[in-house]
Amino acid sequence: MSELLQLKCLSDVKKLISDIQTYRARPVIRGKHPTLYPERLEGKYRTIKGVRICDYQFSADEKWVLPNSRMGLSFSSTWDNLQFVYSMFKKRSKKKPVDIYWVLSEADIPPGLKFIADKENSGHYFLAVTENMHIDQLVRKLEMVAHRMSVMKGGGNVLW
Amino acid sequence: MVKFERYPHVNDIINHYISSLERSDIKDIIKDGIKDKDQAEIFSRFIWDMVEAINEDEENNVIVMGSSDNTEMLPDISYEVTKLMKSKGFYSVWESVSKDEMK
Numbered sequence: 321m322s323e324l325l326q327l328k329c330l331s332d333v334k335k336l337i338s339d340i341q342t343y344r345a346r347p348v349i350r351g352k353h354p355t356l357y358p359e360r361l362e363g364k365y366r367t368i369k370g371v372r373i374c375d376y377q378f379s380a381d382e383k384w385v386l387p388n389s390r391m392g393l394s395f396s397s398t399w400d401n402l403q404f405v406y407s408m409f410k411k412r413s414k415k416k417p418v419d420i421y422w423v424l425s426e427a428d429i430p431p432g433l434k435f436i437a438d439k440e441n442s443g444h445y446f447l448a449v450t451e452n453m454h455i456d457q458l459v460r461k462l463e464m465v466a467h468r469m470s471v472m473k474g475g476g477n478v479l480w
Numbered sequence: 481m482v483k484f485e486r487y488p489h490v491n492d493i494i495n496h497y498i499s500s501l502e503r504s505d506i507k508d509i510i511k512d513g514i515k516d517k518d519q520a521e522i523f524s525r526f527i528w529d530m531v532e533a534i535n536e537d538e539e540n541n542v543i544v545m546g547s548s549d550n551t552e553m554l555p556d557i558s559y560e561v562t563k564l565m566k567s568k569g570f571y572s573v574w575e576s577v578s579k580d581e582m583k
Contacts, residue, residue, distance in 0.1 A: 349551060362546055365489040365553070374487055374556075390486075394555055404562055407582050408554040411531050440486075441563045 344395035344435055344445050345422035347406040354421040354469055355393060355462040369459050376449065376458070385449050385458045389436050392446030393462070397425075401443030421469040428468040430461045482510045482564065487556035489545070494557075496544055497530040513568075520570035524577035527561050 348354045356370030366373055368382055377388040396402035402420075409418045425435050425445075432451050438444040447465070449458060484490040498506050506526045514520050534550050541548045565574035 346555070357552055358549075360547065363489065364492070365545070374489065394559065401562070404558040404578060405555045407578060408531050408558050409551070411528070411535070411582070441559065441566070444559065 342425045343422050344397055344425050344447070345402055345420055346393075346395050347402070347409050347418050347420050349409060350417045350419050350473075353466060354471075355466040356459065369455055371455065371458060371462070378455075383455055385453050385455060387449050387451060389448055390438075390446065392436065392448035395423075395435065395445045395447060396443055397437075397445055398443035401441070417474050419474065420472040421466075422472070423465060423469045428465065430464050432457070433461055433465070481513055484560040484564070486563075487553075487560055489553060490556050490560045492545060493534075493550060493553055494530065497533055501526075501529060501533060514564075514570060517570065517573055520565065520568070520573040521577055524561075524565075524574045525581075527557065528577070528581040531557070 357367050357372055360366045364374060375393055377386045377391050432449060432453055434448055434450050435445045436448045438446060503526060509519055509523050514523055537544055538549050544550055565571045
């Protein structure tokens with residue numbers, strides 16, 4: 321583990337993801353939260369306490385989050401998958417650095433959450449809930465995941 | 481017909497930029513589906529044009545779909561377009577165009 325945390329550049333992360341296949345990563349514009357979203361009050365894209373309604377299945381009263389193997393926060397496990405997301409951020413974020421946050425697939429995930437492979441998009445994983453939980457519980461768990469994530473500042477520039 | 485279901489707001493933002501970028505050709509592709517490599521390339525180029533437009537609108541504080549910052553949607557756009565291109569057999573076109581756009 322100590323060896324992994326000494327990675328210095330993006331190419332190291334690329335090789336790591338390629339070789340080990342047990343990392344889950346997501347790019348984040350610097351200054352934004354790695355697992356929670358800014359408040360959005362309306363539309364298909366709105367949030368509840370920082371969780372997007374399109375990412376998880378909610379109960380009718382929107383107080384509870386229900387297990388669904390096809391829903392969850394989005395992560396990449398392969399460089400092929402990550403590069404498109406990262407590149408789109410870099411393309412638009414000419415003035416804002418993009419960091420890559422990553423986490424060990426299982427070791428850093430609190431109970432009640434699990435990475436589930438997306439059957440429709442190889443290299444993509446959902447951080448899904450495995451049991452009914454109150455939205456406040458999910459928010460706390462996503463904050464725990466964020467706290468345990470490692471970050472590659474700046475993300476580097478050579479992708480292809 | 482091209483319809484994105486996992487992240488349905490991707491349909492909305494694409495429709496917005498079809499109008500604002502005046503791309504009736506993309507509207508036709510959405511309606512009829514991607515049928516060949518040429519259309520796959522045209523659609524892929526449009527997606528990157530849209531990414532640029534999202535960037536410009538954010539920098540200029542233009543309100544789109546209720547917000548001046550829709551950058552949080554970029555992973556959803558990437559996800560849906562990548563899945564679409566894989567399912568239609570045009571992933572290599574999407575990858576090639578994307579590499580070119582990132583130069």
